[in-house]
Amino acid sequence: MENARPDTPVLNQVPPLTAISLLKLLLSNIVVWTSLCAIGALGNYGDLVKYGTTQRSFSEILWFWVSSHLLMMVFSTCLYLIFMRYERFLSKAKGIALAYAIMLLGFLPLEVMYIAILDLLKDKPGFGLQDIVSTAFNMRNFTIFLEFAWSTGTFIAVLAICTWRQARVRERALQQSMNDVLHLRLDLEQQRLDALRGQLEPHFIFNCLNAISALVRSDDKRIALTGLNRLSDLLRYALTASSRDWVSLEAEMTFIRDYLELQRLRYGARLQISITGDTADVLTVDCPPLLLQPLLENALRHDLDCHEGSSDIRMQFKLDGKELSIKVSNSVTDGTAANPGLGLGLPQTRARLELMYAGRASMHSGRIQDEGQQRYEVEIRMPLLMPESATT
Incomplete structure (x- = not known):
């Protein structure tokens, strides 16, 4: 500094x-x-x-x-x-x-x-x-x-x-x-954001490599090669998008679907995910890059990685006035062993939202009751307009 x-x-x-x-x-x-x-x-x-x-x-x-x-x-x-x-x-x-x-x-x-x-x-x-x-x-x-x-x-x-x-x-x-003082604070915020990006990329790569290693251990070389090709596309987007402050939600969702396809090679039919509300109006909204992947990764880690059954992961987008609500939830199965992981995804996402939106965005997570079922939900609420302090 x-x-x-x-x-x-x-x-x-x-x-x-x-x-x-x-x-x-x-x-x-x-x-x-x-x-x-x-x-x-x-x-x-x-x-x-x-x-x-x-x-x-x-x-x-x-x-x-x-x-x-x-x-x-x-x-x-x-x-x-x-x-x-x-x-x-x-x-x-x-x-x-x-x-x-x-x-x-x-x-x-x-x-x-x-x-x-x-x-x-x-x-x-x-x-x-x-x-x-x-x-x-x-x-x-x-x-x-x-x-x-x-x-x-x-x-x-x-x-x-x-x-x-x-x-x-x-x-x-x-x-x-x-x-x-303002320039100094902006410099410090940029350094913090760069540090978060530096942590986010290795974290994402580490988890993708874990998925590839699981495919390799399955002895199905064709699936492993397909996974490597998909990983190459994911890394290309991750490295390009992480150098920017904002991307469109449409580009982010394309990346998310490619990420899910990679995970589907690993989990097969067990991976069940429902995505609703991703309309044309929603997809034009700008958001920080690699915002949604940690949410899905968290859901996978606490769902499919904890049992042998199928998942029940839901991603929902909803426009509420001048705010966009993004919810990602997964079912909670009692009696299964917890998967601690690295614990970086959600804290990093919360910190990035705080920096990028200067306190105008929020993220809440915790257990909820949905139709008598225990679920773990992460909700992000962020303004549709970029904050004045944001740079493109």
């Missing part, structure tokens, strides 16, 4: 930021902020036109907006990178509150001083640090509130984008992990 795939993503791991993704981030940031500044500048210019006071051109107003938000552009980019690098800020409310407090104490004063520098550049070309601090402290409350609102809005927007991005990454990682 292979180990888990090495490229399976960790659910909480965000992919590292490459040079290309960083360039895309910067360009996206510039486009978003330039668009916002253009909208704001367009509104200001429209007001000036409306009131007839167009002393400044649109390009001058746009540059004022862009220059006023340059530091905000840098802040939003850095904030995005920090959130992507330190995911713990986004995992808990305390982390988000701490990041917001650091923003208020660290970035907001810088933004206010930056706006003060822009004001001084317009009115006073030569200025020092004392002029910057004085202008910042004397700034109007509305201007400070406006910068606070811009900073808070930027923080919330970046937080929302990062949270959404990490949620998408986790969702994709979870989906990939679920796909990997």
